[in-house]
Amino acid sequence: MVFAVVRAGGRQEKVEVGTILTVDRLKANESDTVTFVPVLHVDGDTILAGSDLANVTVTGEVLNDLRGxxxxxxxxxxxxxxxxxxxxxxxxxxxRITDITTK
Incomplete structure (x- = not known):
């Protein structure tokens, strides 16, 4: 099981591939790719945090804009x-989170 905790809009969210997140408005158009800052990465028994996260990227695809x-x-x-x-x-x-990769 691979998941990550990302910083998004002043909050921290636990995400996996396929998770749909609702965050504060981003300056991106529909179907653009955005990158989130990871705070924690868990891949089975391996847990990465702090300076070990330099090689971890979490990307997502913008679905739409809406109002709360x-x-x-x-x-x-x-x-x-x-x-x-x-x-x-x-x-x-x-x-929608599309990819969580470790280099």
Missing amino acids: PKIVIQNYKNKTGYKRRMGFRADLTRV
């Missing part, structure tokens, strides 16, 4: 009549 669910933000201050309501939707990119 709407988050409603409300501010309210008691006894002053102040209230404010805003919404937010994150820009996301969906990526």
Whole structure:
């Protein structure tokens, strides 16, 4: 079993070949190839971390761009009549992991 933990959008995600990831918006078009920074690589009994990861590459293919669910933000201050309501939707990119290689 081969998998890797990659740094993607301020988070760490465990990925295998074929995993579909949703990350913060990437500056890439559909069907472009992107490379992720590995944090950990596990290949059976072999575990690579730290400076051993210089030879490990994790690549993926951009599937599409999308927007996350709407988050409603409300501010309210008691006894002053102040209230404010805003919404937010994150820009996301969906990526399929195509290859995890060790040189």
